[in-house]
Structures are given as structure tokens and as C-alpha cells.
Amino acid sequence: MRDLKAVGKKFVHVMYPKKSSALLRDWDLWGPLVLCVSLALMLQGGSADSKEDGGPQFAEVFVIIWFGAVVITLNSKLLGGTISFFQSLCVLGYCVLPLTVAMLVCRLVLLASSGTVSFIVRLVVVMAMFGWSTLASTAFLADSQPPNRKALVVYPIFLFYFVISWMILTFTPQ
């Protein structure tokens, strides 16, 4: 129960990102795991699983999110960041929350219609949530970097959430 409350509190922190060291100190990976699994599940059922060029498989989404988070953490540590390995993984994983919400909204919109209007709605929602994710993770991670290398650390985070947003936006149900 206590763990559940901690996870819930972190979700709230992500939705209203303020610089709080509490999120960084008590890291846990439950939240990222739940978000990753739900995002990967929602990305299933896309066009033509049997053909070669379909959407990403469950394992592919999982690998991209975890491998991407590890690479970004290593990158920021190699550039001289002071944040610990698991703290960084925790923050990057939790900041996938806005994009998971975007995926949920996209699936609901696609249930209603799949024309141009729905595409524009999905585009706006995904772009807004992508911006939110990037800003939230930057707010938590930027302080632990040396000042003249901040852009070098923020760019891979931007790329990471951009790729996830692309996967969400190009999801087409069969």
C-alpha cells in the first residue's frame, strides 16, 4: 500500500512538474514498468501483424523504451552528470506518462472515426503530450548536468520522446 502511494505521488509530480528532490531521491521502477507495459499493449492490434511492415511488436516497444532510457542515462553520466543511474531511469520512465495518456486518447478517437479530423485531433494531442513529457523530464534532469553541456543532455531525451510519439501517432488499427 505504501509503495502504491509512492507511485501515485510520483504520477502527480510528473503531471505538475515542479523541481522536487523527493521524486529523485526515492526512486522506484514500478511506475515505469506499468507505463511501459500498458503503452506496449495499447500499441498492439495495429495494421497487419502478419506482414513484414507492420507496427512495432510488443517486444520492440519494450526494448526501445528500456534500451533508450539506459542509453540516455549512460550518455548523461558520461557527460559528467551527477545523477545516479536508477534515479535517471526512474525519471525517464515516469515521464512517459503523458504519452501513455495520449495513446489512450488516440485509441478512443480512432474508435469514433479514422478520417482527417481524427488525425488532426490525434496530432495535436500527441504533440502536446510530447512537449509535456520532454519539459517534465528536462525539469527534473537538467539541474544535475554541468551547465555548458545541458543541450547535449537534453537533445537525446527529445529524440527519445519524439520516437515514442511517432510510434503513437502512426498507430493505425486494422
Add this chain to the structure above:
Amino acid sequence: MCLFSEFDDAANLLAGNPDATTISIDEPSENPKNQYGLLQDSRREEDDELLGTDDSDKTELLAGQKKSAPFWTFEYYQTFFDVDTYQVLDRIKGSVFPIPGKNFVRLYIRSNPDLYGPFWICATLVFAIAISGNLSNFFIHLGKPAYQYVPEFRKVSIAATAIYAYAWLVPLALWGFLMWRNSKVMNIVSYSFLEIVCVYGYSLFIYIPTAILWIIPQKAVRWILVMFALCLSGSVLVMTFWPAVRDDNRRIALATMVTVVLLHALLAIGCLAYFFDAPDLNVLIPTAAAQNGTIVATKTQ
């Protein structure tokens, strides 16, 4: 990092005054330079500009000392990421705008090769090519009745394999080849493996905006873009590696340069051919396409 502070200071001094040979600790090393100065006098001026020969001895010595942490510690790998934002931006600028007569490695890298640029430029290029290819195919096939959009996610792994293989295996082969020629012919210039990886990584940067512009479904535009990008980054590569093979047999030097440019071109053309479908030739007959949808579709394949 405090272990390396003294070496950092010395390296900073040298990086600050590349043309100064009058620092007192450098005097012993001036003599070796004058020993083969007679042979190289005719080329000394252009060498100095191209190579910064006067500091190459010292910076290579210090480079060896800088990376003396054992390779199983984290600090060893941190030395490859010892760059600031403005340095990365400068290196990217240097790879896109070749300055005639200036060598990319001596001007920008100066014995501080980094792995940040090559790694993240390759990652960005992989996703730029995959996403642009997907978008371009979507726009090309948009009006056709039989078309169903697919995200083509498999192509990301194929693009990643191709680009990372090019960015690591070609420098490895080139480095091995240059080392082998160095053992036969005395070259003034020799690059370390990481410097070659660095040059290749940064030279791939021009392909990122090229890949994005390849969304335009015109064959002529795409080929002009390929030629333009190839000229820019190819010239940076040629100007970097020409001093390293110039002293060699004329034919081998030329063959090496041609191979370098050819492989660079092959990567671009291969990506264009595989990820981007050929644009429609029959866009002028929309009504016929609507009536004979399938016939026109098969004709333009």
C-alpha cells in the same frame, strides 16, 4: 577527474596557442622537427596550415597521457565525452562547410575525439531516414484506392544496422589500411582510430536534412540533394585524409580517396533506393487513375 587536472591544464595551454612554439617546456621537441625539416621545407607552409604540425608532436604525446585510465573503469569512457555544447556545434559546422585548406581533424578535433557526435548523429540519421521514408511513401501513395498505410517499423532496425555498420566498420578498415601503409611509407600524418570515427560520424550530419528533404516526391530534386550533400561531406573527408596518403604511391593514394568518396555515395544512394519509393510518373492523369485505379498502380510500379 582530479587525476587529470594537471594534464588538462597543459592541454588547454596548447589548445589555446596552437602556433606558439616558444613555450619553455617545448624546446627539447623543436629539434626533432628540424631534423627532417630540410626534406619537408617545400611543403612546410601548407602543412602548417593543414596540419598544425608544430603542435602535433606534443598534442599526441599528451593525448596518450590523457587516456591512461584502465579501460574497465568508467573514467576511461568519460574521456570520450569530454566536449561542451559549443564544441559539438562547431564540429558539426566544420563538417558541413568545408574550408579549403583547413583540415577538419586538426582544426576542430585537436586530439579530443569524442564519441558523442558520431553516436547521436547516427541515431538521429537512422530515425530521420526511417520516418522520412515512411512519410514520403505515404504522400506518394495517398490517392490510390488500394493503399493501406503501414508504419513500416521493421525498416528502423535495417536502417540502424546499415548506418552504424558504415560509421564503425569503414573507419576501422580505413584505419587498418592507413596503419599498414604507414609501416611501408613514412607518413607525417597519422590519425588515431577514434579521430577517424569522429570524422566519419560528423560527416554523416549533412544526410539528416537531406533525408528530411527527400520527402519531396521529385526524382530530380532528390538526386540534386544527393549530389550536393555528397560534395560537401565528401570534400571534408577528402581534405582530411589526403594528407595522410599524399606521401604514398600516387595510384594508391588516388584509389583510397576514390574508395572513401564512393562508399559515402553508396550509403546515400542505397538509403534513397531502399527507404524511399520512386515517385509517381503519372500524376498528370488523376481522372484516369480514379477510373482505372489498379491498372495505373501496376503501371507505375
